[in-house]
Each structure stands twice: as C-alpha cells, then as structure tokens.
Amino acid sequence: MSTPALKIYNTLTRTKEEFRPIDPAHVRMYVCGPTVYDYAHIGNARPLIVFDVLFRLLRHLYGAEHVAYVRNITDVDDKINARAFERGISIRELTDETNKVFQQDVKALGCLEPTVQPRATEHIAQMVAIIERLIASGHAYAADGHVLFDVPSMPNYGRLSRRSLDEMMAGARVDVAPYKRGDMDFVLWKPSKENEPGWDSPWGRGRPGWHIECSAMSWAHLGETFDIHGGGIDLVFPHHENEIAQSCCAFGRDVMANYWMHNGFLQVEGEKMSKSLGNFVTIHELLHTDKFGGRKWPGEVLRLAMLRTHYRQPIDWTVKALEEAELSLRKWGAEIGAVELDGEGFGSGFGSPDGSGYGGGFTGVDTVMDALADDLNTPLALTILHAVENKRELDVSLKLLGIDVQSYADWVQIEKSRSFDEGAIDMLIRARLAARASKNWAESDRIRDELAAAGIALKDNKDGTTTWEVKR
C-alpha cells in the first residue's frame, strides 16, 4: 500500500493544505466532545463519526501508537446543573449516567475510543492556572466574582471566523452586564450560589465558563500548540474563536492548533432539527426505538449514511438515505460472505463471491486511501468501494472507514431471532411435526428453513420431540 499525502481543509486559511504534523511521532488532535446532561442527538453523531474516520486514517499513516486523539466530556455547565438540581442528584451522578449511554451509543456507531476523554471537572486546576496567566498578562480581569477575557486586548481576535467586531456583536448573544468592560468580553469564571456546584478559586467559589474548559483540557493532554482541532461548524464562533484567544494569549503563542476542521450542519428530512418541529431524534432513539422511519437502525447503517455526504457539506438525514445505506451494507455483506441475500434482487455485478482474484493486482485499497487522504472524501471512497470486486480488498477498505459488515450481519441475525417469540416457534415446531407425521417432507423442510433464516436451529431428539436454540 502506498501512503498518499494527507490534505485537509483548514478553516483558518480557508484552503485545502497538505497536513504536516509538528512531530510525526506524536500527531495530536483535539475534538470538542459532548455536554453530558441528556442523550446526544443525531447532529452530534456527525463529528463523532467524521473525526473517527480521520483518527483511523492518521493511525494508518503515522502508526497507531503515534497518534493522540483527545475528545473531552463537558460535565459542568448550566444545563447540567439545572437538570441535576431538578432530579435531586449530584452533577457527577447525572453526568456518569449520561456518559455511560453516550459511550455505548458511540461504540455502536463504530467509533474507536479516543486516546483520552478528559472530564472538565477534573481539570479545574489547569483552568485556574490559565486564567491566572491571562490576568497577569493583561488579557483578563476579575470583577464581581467573575473573571472576563478582555477581547480588545487581543488585536487579531476574530481571525478564525473572519468576522469584524461589529458582525460578532450582531452574531453573538451579547449579555450586557455591569461587571463587563466591553460588550464582547466573555466569561472565564463565574461565581456559584450556595446550592450550585462550585470550586474554590482566587476569585471566590465558582465554576468555569465553557470555552476555558477546552483550552485547559487540550493544554493538559496535547500541550500549548498541537496539530488538529475539530468540531461542528456551529462552534467556529464564538467557542473556537474564544479557545484560540485564551490559549494563544495565555501561552504567548501565535497558534493554538495548526489545522482547524469543521463538519457541516445536519438537517432532518429537509428541515432544521428542533424539538418544537417534532423531528428531534437522538442516536439512542435511532438505535433502540422505532421513532425514525418506524424501525430500529443498526449503528453501521447510521455510520454509512453519515459518510455518504462529504463532511463539509450540509447533510440531509432521511429515512431514504438510511435505507440506501442499508442496501449497500447488505450488498457488501453478501460479497464478503457475512450476509445471506434472500433474493430481493440487487441486480448483477456482485463480483466473485468465491473470492477469486485474491492477491491480484487490483489497487482498490490504494484508491480508497487516496480518496480519504484528499480531505476525507468519503463519498468518493464509497463510490470506489462499490466497484471493488476482490473480497479481501473490500474488507480492508471497509475497515479503513470503520464499517464493520460482520457486526451489521450479527445485528440482522439477532433482530430476526427477536421477531419470533417463543409461542410462535413452538407453533411452527408443532406444524413441522405434523407435516413429518404425514410424510410431507417439503413442508417440514420449509419450516426448518424459515426458522433457520431467523437464526433458530432445530434439533430432532430420539424421543420424537424437537428442541430449538438461537444460533450465534
């Protein structure tokens, strides 16, 4: 396999650039993670999947042990505090519970575990240290139990989002507060009331603002300057702009991260997803309920559906797209030998199911790699995959994208077994015994095959009874 040069689109420069890590033996990426107070919605799944593909690609290019991927967990925030208070539990109990589900959901989407998943509440000391540096260097000031970042103190504030101060004022929900010197100044630390979570600090008992959390956690785990910072396009302003302001001013650096990558928006069936429109859907609901399209969807289908659109383009999340993704998975599953097709007709051109062509000169994996190395062109990679006929090439290429066809096939089998309750199985067994008694072997075989297709194996005992078990 050749190793193509990786090119990524950098929001900082608005151009596609060749990726050159600071240290190829220690490639470092930070991606803003979830605020764990409720189930993550499907829009949150997009950066999880996109940056997982990048993580896999970096591991492939530089060696797994040379890549560090940090995805944080925001476990203190006003929404978390309010929800925990409502339920009468601690924020740790709430965030542990939510994080547990989040980790299961992300695993179902086929994502590798990041190298580190730091929690904000375990990095308060680093946040305080950064804030102290900012105050000492004249970039922040304490007032009324708050500490604020002094935006006019940073001449190139707004460099990432390329907005003027006036535009930023219009775009941000600017809170006018008596303790602020400038309207754009943002909170680094705020006071906590007695019944709110809080930590002792030089400015009294309080809690961090959201932006400072990421500056502290990326610093703690990746250093003052690192390679890639990722997140959704909605985070460019103000969150990422403010992360840059904090980290660059605290450490006296020009850059926080060399490459800033942002995934595009997600809408559902052509409309913006919102709770009021009733089209709000969580990853958990897609995996475990029939809320979207009247059925459950396996994680592999969700992942593939997400990768059919280039990560920088807006994506329309539709039932049709999920169905199409599933069709591709079934086709590939049949080619690899993981899925049995039940004659629904995928047309011809399945390649060679016997695996002939092993070790041939086909360069399917290389072309898939080339597509991914070109700013994660997953739609092109998938188009190439549809033309790959060699079983091994197909398998290797799918794994590069983190698409586990065997795991999809297992899901199908388990769901089929579930669709038969014990009463129905017993009824079919009795019907089969009756067919055998009247020497209707065709009907007897048909029933056995029907159950086998649902993952249920029959065993005819010497005493004339039939027992069954679920095959795995």
Ligand SMILES: [Zn+2]
């Ligand atoms: Zn962040």
